[in-house]
Amino acid sequence: MSAGGSSDTARTARSGRSPKPRLALHLQVVSRAAPVPASAQIRRWALATLKGSAEITVRIVGAAEARILNRRYRGRDYAANVLSFPYALRRGLVQGDIVLCAPVIAREALVQGKAVEAHLAHLTVHALLHLQGYDHLRRRDAARMEALEKKLLAKLGYPDPYDSPR
Numbered sequence: 663m664s665a666g667g668s669s670d671t672a673r674t675a676r677s678g679r680s681p682k683p684r685l686a687l688h689l690q691v692v693s694r695a696a697p698v699p700a701s702a703q704i705r706r707w708a709l710a711t712l713k714g715s716a717e718i719t720v721r722i723v724g725a726a727e728a729r730i731l732n733r734r735y736r737g738r739d740y741a742a743n744v745l746s747f748p749y750a751l752r753r754g755l756v757q758g759d760i761v762l763c764a765p766v767i768a769r770e771a772l773v774q775g776k777a778v779e780a781h782l783a784h785l786t787v788h789a790l791l792h793l794q795g796y797d798h799l800r801r802r803d804a805a806r807m808e809a810l811e812k813k814l815l816a817k818l819g820y821p822d823p824y825d826s827p828r
Contacts, residue, residue: 683709683712683713683714683715683716683754684715684716685705685708685709685712685715685716685718686716686717686718687701687704687705687708687716687718687719687720688718688719688720689701689704689719689720689721689722690719690720690721690722691721691722692721692722692723692724692727693722693723693724693727693763693764693765694764695724695725695764695765695768696764696765696767696768696778697764697768697778697779697782698722698764699779699782699783699786703779703783704720704786706818707783707786707787707790707818708786708790710787710814710817710818711786711787711790711791711794711814712756712790712794713754713794714754714755714756715754715755715756716755716756716757716793717755717756717757718756718757718758718759718760718790718793719758719759719760720759720760720761720762720786721759721760721761721762722761722762722763722764723761723762723763723764724763724764724765725741725763725765725766726741727761727763728741728742728743728745728761728763728766729741729742731745731761732745735747741763741765741766742761742763742766743762743763743766743767743770743785744760744761744762744763744767744785744786744788744789745760745761745789746758746759746760746761746789746792746793747759747760747761748792748793748795756790756793756794757793758793760786760789760790760793762782762785762786762789767781767782767785776821776823780815780820780821780823781823783815783818783820784811784815784820784823787811787814787815787818788807788811791807791810791811796810808824811823812824
């Protein structure tokens with residue numbers, strides 16, 4: 663930057679606004695077993711959910727990889743629909759990985775009478791909340807997390823994920 667120039671950070675500091683959160687999103691698609699959202703769609707979901715800047719990898723996998731990861735990291739021997747791997751939450755920067763199992767999500771959407779896109783959005787939002795420190799181990803925390811998921815998904819134009827039509 664030249665000596666006479668100004669940066670976005672300097673401008674926002676003077677105006678009292680915080681800098682716009684940044685998102686480094688890496689999409690890895692290794693399964694085409696079901697409909698896969700575009701990177702732009704995942705970015706839209708993430709930006710609506712994140713409170714600050716983030717570096718996130720979203721990996722869309724098949725059932726075999728999801729089962730291996732679930733067994734290795736959670737001790738559960740089945741293909742999970744979504745897994746979250748938070749790495750760091752420091753100074754407003756969220757870092758982590760999200761693994762979405764395309765065939766499991768597609769099957770669940772069919773059984774629950776939901777659109778696959780809506781179910782993918784829900785599970786992505788859910789995982790992003792985990793990366794930011796939310797959990798659902800206690801009833802009160804689960805209620806808080808579900809309420810936030812409903813609010814975020816409504817803002818994105820999706821129906822209540824807990825109001826299954828079937």
